[in-house]
Amino acid sequence: MTNRDDHLTVGFFRAGAIDDGELNRLLVGAWSDAIADPADGKEIASILALAKENLQTIPPPLEAKVRSGGITGAEIALTFATPFAVAYAKELGCETGQIAGKATMKLVRKIWDKVLSRRVRSAEAEALGEERSSEEE
């Protein structure tokens, strides 16, 4: 426990109306729903360069963590999920460390933007507050 894993974070948000535990449950639901959906499943498979059938063994690529808690709210970090990295690396036939880089982070961010964000927000409109821009970091 020495450094904040900011390099594994795909976005920082103000906390919404639910805590990180509930948000993670929504992420799991959104992921299952997305990979089962014909169009979105195809989109995810294309982003990750995998066959659509192989997505079933892959866990959600993101997890939510409270990055900091405070007197008037908190900040949530959506971070690259380790179980996803392990399963994805196995599918690609490489080491986990090899894929945990900027390129994969961009793919995961794309998946969040294209298929997961709207599902999480439709399940709970105030699941997350506004995103913090990188200039604020």
Add this chain to the structure above:
Amino acid sequence: MSPKPSQLASLVLRVVAARHLDQNIAFAITDEASDVLKSAGGQLASFALSAGLRVKTINAVGPYLRQAASDLLSMFVGGPIVEEIAKMIEGAAHTLKAIATEMDNHAAGCGCELVNVTSLVEQRALRNYEDTGAVSGEAPPIRFETEIIEDAQGNLEPFKVTGSADITMSPRTVRLTLKEGDLTAQDLCHLAYVLHHELFCHAFQTIGAVSQRNAPPQCYWTEGWMDRLAFVKAVQWAEQNNTPHAWLPFTGPDATGAMTIFHEFRYKNPKGLKFSDAKNRRAARQAFHALVEALIENGMARCRDHAEHLVFRFSLLANAHPNADLATLRRICLHFQNNLLSQARKTQTGAVALACVEFLRHRDLNVLETDLARDPYAPPMAQAGLQ
């Protein structure tokens, strides 16, 4: 993001103006004298505004503050000034010079370190945790960050300061966030409460555990129960007559009133919380208060001060406990809420108070939870598991 040198200079000037030259801290003065004070405050405000153009490097901050101090003192040249006002202006100039010297020696220091308040409150929180035995080994190192923002989205409103803490990394980090612009004596009181909250509620949570988690706003133990403790501690600090600290621009009702406004806002208008979460936060705060009452009513405390002292010790021990994950703390808090705030169980508060006192002895969260979960209506045989 750390403040730029110009922001740092502005922050120091604004804090010094709020601490020494705010109109609201000078009571016994005439309108004429008040104008002099206003003019001195305006001078520092103008220096703060110009810092963006004139302070480009960290090494330029010290000389800039000295120049501001010297300009302030030049106000005395024009003629006699009411003694009280002269003292206030001299105080501001003296503080600016002292900070300038500090800057020369430790050029990388941040604004909050400069104004000394973070270390004062950190020492206070640490001493409280140490006194309960919650911190037995080495205290976790804490790093302070200051952030100055425009707050275009109004996240800080209606206040100008806030704070946050990250305990998932080492050193643990406490960040103060201030809105760009002039500050008042009231804002500094808010800042003192914010610091008490971050240090008492968050910074020393689960010391020695394998992994830490930052508390979300929905955590009613941290944001309700422990916040009440932090608020009471902040108010006690503000009520002391300037010793051993002399940081707050005023003490007494003005200071505690400012802190109360901020504290109440978190319960009446908690931004982003669902109704049920806001209600739980209020219930946790109420349960903290009810435990004090329960200790008195059941004869387990000699007086109110003693009862409060016991609840403080209990809370600090539980909060810093190495086995105190947030879920456990929330369950414990919920037991207190259910047992102490229910009218139907009003006569059964003795068992809850006893569980609290016993915890101070055995310090075992599992035993505490078992004690609190025990149904006070069950016959003794069932309670002992002999049925």
